[in-house]
Amino acid sequence: MQVHKDITNLPAFKNAVITIGTFDGVHTGHQQIIAQLKEEAAKVNGETVIITFHPHPRIVVKHNASAVQLLNSLDEKIALLEAQGVNHLVVVPFNEAFSNLSANDYVHDFLFARFHPHTVIIGYDHHFGKNRQGDYHLMESIGKELGFTVKEIPEQVLNEVAISSTRIREAIAGKDIITANDCLGYPYFFEGRVIEGNRLGRTIGYPTANLKIENESKLIPGNGVYAVTVTIIHQITHRKSEEYKGMMNIGVRPTVNGSHKTIEVNIFDFNEDIYGHVLQVSVHHYLRGEQKFNGLDALKEQLAKDREQSAQLLS
Numbered sequence: 001m002q003v004h005k006d007i008t009n010l011p012a013f014k015n016a017v018i019t020i021g022t023f024d025g026v027h028t029g030h031q032q033i034i035a036q037l038k039e040e041a042a043k044v045n046g047e048t049v050i051i052t053f054h055p056h057p058r059i060v061v062k063h064n065a066s067a068v069q070l071l072n073s074l075d076e077k078i079a080l081l082e083a084q085g086v087n088h089l090v091v092v093p094f095n096e097a098f099s100n101l102s103a104n105d106y107v108h109d110f111l112f113a114r115f116h117p118h119t120v121i122i123g124y125d126h127h128f129g130k131n132r133q134g135d136y137h138l139m140e141s142i143g144k145e146l147g148f149t150v151k152e153i154p155e156q157v158l159n160e161v162a163i164s165s166t167r168i169r170e171a172i173a174g175k176d177i178i179t180a181n182d183c184l185g186y187p188y189f190f191e192g193r194v195i196e197g198n199r200l201g202r203t204i205g206y207p208t209a210n211l212k213i214e215n216e217s218k219l220i221p222g223n224g225v226y227a228v229t230v231t232i233i234h235q236i237t238h239r240k241s242e243e244y245k246g247m248m249n250i251g252v253r254p255t256v257n258g259s260h261k262t263i264e265v266n267i268f269d270f271n272e273d274i275y276g277h278v279l280q281v282s283v284h285h286y287l288r289g290e291q292k293f294n295g296l297d298a299l300k301e302q303l304a305k306d307r308e309q310s311a312q313l314l315s
């Protein structure tokens with residue numbers, strides 16, 4: 001997949017079959033749209049093109065990255081779309097100038113002039129241009145004039161997309177990982193850099209990599225204990241390790257009188273110094289809520305059970 005971040009310097013697409021959207025999560029609903037995109041492109045021997053906006057329009061409007069919790073960072077979205085076999089991803093910087101284009105100019109000067117589409121596939125409820133003035137009918141009539149086809153995403157697929165995005169966000173925040181992963185079509189994942197904790201973990205036989213989430217807009221699951229798999233991304237080479245199994249706690253650690261929220265992962269059958277590296281954590285199962293134990297021995301006993309349960313669920 002080619003990723004284009006400079007819209008003034010795009011290649012000449014061959015019979016571009018285009019769709020436009022945020023595609024946050026690249027979930028099973030999005031995957032159906034991509035299947036339709038690929039099907040149409042195959043019919044006309046064309047290339048599939050997804051146009052997306054970054055940063056998310058709501059972040060630009062609110063001027064606050066943490067006010068909007070998203071399922072994917074741009075890099076994650078790129079990797080997921082790549083895996084779907086899309087030919088081109090065009091990342092449009094969503095800024096004031098772009099958001100002020102009239103609906104007519106959007107189609108003429110942006111969509112037509114830059115892409116010369118063969119087909120544009122959009123939902124019946126898709127809006128574009130300043131104040132979201134442009135709709136499906138306008139796109140269709142300008143398409144007739146300029147010589148491209150506009151096709152609809154079936155209503156049932158559109159509904160599924162809308163329902164899924166909301167459901168997935170709520171499910172992750174509410175620790176319903178089974179529902180979230182089912183809607184996503186893959187296990188939810190996030191990245192964090194390994195920072196120092198208070199070095200207690202190793203003394204009870206469960207060293208835990210403490211994670212700092214660097215992407216403020218990334219949605220993190222609700223507090224509790226989870227079975228996870230992790231890959232380690234080397235901080236200098238960016239090479240990915242093999243996948244390890246592990247268990248994760250998200251919470252304030254009442255047993256050790258913790259005060260702030262921490263995210264920490266104990267990796268099974270592993271013993272390396274990974275401070276400074278990035279962990280990509282895939283969340284598979286929710287195990288239990290965080291508890292206040294009567295001392296470290298009681299916590300240690302519970303961790304042995306968590307480990308056993310995680311290993312079983314992940315096998």
Ligand SMILES: Cc1cc2nc3c(=O)[nH]c(=O)nc-3n(C[C@H](O)[C@H](O)[C@H](O)COP(=O)(O)O)c2cc1C
Nearest residue numbers: 197198199200201208247248249253254255290291
């Ligand atoms: C799988 C897992 C479950 C945990 N569950 C709890 C818990 O229920 N209550 C709690 O206070 N701390 C819990 N912890 C956090 C431990 O208190 C923490 O790992 C320990 O204090 C070591 O901290 P350190 O990494 O900063 O040295 C859990 C940690 C892990 C990895």
Ligand SMILES: Nc1ncnc2c1ncn2[C@@H]1O[C@H](COP(=O)(O)OP(=O)(O)O)[C@@H](O)[C@H]1O
Nearest residue numbers: 197198199201202207208209267271273274275
């Ligand atoms: N199996 C493991 N799981 C997680 N981290 C491990 C493991 N083995 C070694 N480590 C290393 O030990 C650190 C965690 O040890 P811990 O005593 O909990 O210290 P800290 O409180 O600084 O996190 C991790 O950051 C990592 O560098």
